[in-house]
Amino acid sequence: MTRHDTTLTPLEELRQNVGVPFERALAMPKSVYTSPEFAAQEMQHIFAKDWLCAGRADALPNPGDYLTMQISGEPIIVLRDRDGQLRAMSNVCRHRMSTLLEGRGNTRSIVCPYHAWTYNLDGTLRGAPAMALNENFCRDQIALPKVRCQEWLGWIMVTLNPDAPDPREKLAEVEALVGKLHMENYTEAFREEFRWTTNWKVLAENFMESYHLPVCHAGTIGGTVDLMKMTCPEGLPAFNYHYILKNDSLALALAHPTNTRLEGDERRTTWLISIYPSLMITLTPGYFWYLCLTPDGPGHVNVLFGGGLAPEFVADPQAQESFAQLKVLLDEVNIEDKGCVEKVYRGLCSGMSSPGPLSHLERPNFDFARYIAGMIPD
The missing domain is CATH 3.90.380.10 (Naphthalene 1,2-dioxygenase Alpha Subunit; Chain A, domain 1)
Known part of the structure; x- marks a missing residue:
């Protein structure tokens, strides 16, 4: 060999x-x-498992400031919530699965561009039009999935891995x-x-x-x-x-x-x-x-x-x-x-x-x- x-x-x-x-x-x-095939293995075993950087924390100075990114094919929102904390969450609506935000900006709430389902900055569902007749709909049980997010030496670090050691x-x-x-x-x-x-x-x-x-x-x-x-x-x-x-x-x-x-x-x-x-x-x-x-x-x-x-x-x-x-x-x-x-x-x-x-x-x-x-x- x-x-x-x-x-x-x-x-x-x-x-x-x-x-x-x-x-x-x-x-x-x-x-x-x-x-x-090796690129797909990297996505699965490296980018979906380790901590990735979304940039600098001071890029999101104000409540409602957000940026978007992709982690191993997953659309992600990173934002500053109303309490001034950094959060990361899925950027996919819990209704018909449209992506929600694009690029960077500031928003008071996260509104789906497809059917206007609206989420608070902590990812909880605030409102959904014309859903009163659906017996399975329960607003309090719907929220955007959370993603681990930490600030480390001024960097925004994000991971899909719940078991990754703290940065x-x-x-x-x-x-x-x-x-x-x-x-x-x-x-x-x-x-x-x-x-x-x-x-x-x-x-x-x-x-x-x-x-x-x-x-x-x-x-x-x-x-x-x-x-x-x-x-x-x-x-x-x-x-x-x-x-x-x-x-x-x-x-x-x-x-x-x-x-x-x-x-x-x-x-x-x-x-x-x-x-x-x-x-x-x-x-x-x-x-x-x-x-x-x-x-x-x-x-x-x-x-x-x-x-x-x-x-x-x-x-x-x-x-x-x-x-x-x-x-x-x-x-x-x-x-x-x-x-x-x-x-x-x-x-x-x-x-x-x-x-x-x-x-x-x-x-x-x-x-x-x-x-x-x-x-x-x-």
């Missing part, structure tokens, strides 16, 4: 791939990116690693969505390694990176990370002069944190940006892209112009990444392509592959 025996299933190929020491590891096998427990090591930056106090300045023609894991892996920066981002940030000064520690079960020490070329990437919590290199460290399966955070002492990934079959990924500023820079009127310039740069970097990850997916679909050995700078990719292999059962 060879390492790329075509009689193996994608999961068997993947487990064989991660069953060697990292120093001998190859990139993930092509089948785990291109197989529709505060599962991600305690993240807080231990970057807690001094107080990510929960950063303020979102933009939130956008787009769809790219690549597998979600290609984009996740692209974020996880900075090996590609000098070439893929030669027109933007590539010249600011010294690969030999980059540190890629072994990942943890729920996430991986690496970090870069930044120079003084971008003031927003450094701690604000009024920030007295951070000292020494802490004031110039950029953290790249990949929380499994699909929340990717770039966190600096001055700003952050993030990606939340939702697979759309093997060959497409829906991306939530957002970012903002640390509180010291929010309070600094001069920082707004600098952040606007930074946003232009981030958009340019996104364009470069889109080109790279879509090329990778086209290559994965080629008959003559095969995975090659990993650099020491791609340690996070190997840890990510181990996570995926461990989440999908036989």
Whole structure:
């Protein structure tokens, strides 16, 4: 049996791939990116089981503010209720099963666009027209199914899994690693969505390694990176990370002069944190940006892209112009990444392509592959 025996299933190929020491590891096998069957297994065993991110909690500041998302094919509403608490619930009417809300917005109640069944912000049914003659109808017994929702360090975390460990427990090591930056106090300045023609894991892996920066981002940030000064520690079960020490070329990437919590290199460290399966955070002492990934079959990924500023820079009127310039740069970097990850997916679909050995700078990719292999059962 060879390492790329075509009689193996994608999961068997993947487990064989991660069953060697990292120093001998190859990139993930092509089948785990291109197989529709494997994509369905990921939806069932990863996206329906683990915690997913719906964005930042400060994107829903007021009662009635809501956003919608899909988790493993399930339409979900996330909203701020009248008591100021975050809630998540099914976005499907309990009558004839129309979806209810779309996009983002603010609402006093949830009204079905099909027959005007109306729900309170806690999901209970408020009213339903012309139902008095149905003997089985009992308004008090009808409500939108609840979905677990937690705020964690300013992030909205949602899961369909009633048994998933609390994110505060599962991600305690993240807080231990970057807690001094107080990510929960950063303020979102933009939130956008787009769809790219690549597998979600290609984009996740692209974020996880900075090996590609000098070439893929030669027109933007590539010249600011010294690969030999980059540190890629072994990942943890729920996430991986690496970090870069930044120079003084971008003031927003450094701690604000009024920030007295951070000292020494802490004031110039950029953290790249990949929380499994699909929340990717770039966190600096001055700003952050993030990606939340939702697979759309093997060959497409829906991306939530957002970012903002640390509180010291929010309070600094001069920082707004600098952040606007930074946003232009981030958009340019996104364009470069889109080109790279879509090329990778086209290559994965080629008959003559095969995975090659990993650099020491791609340690996070190997840890990510181990996570995926461990989440999908036989």
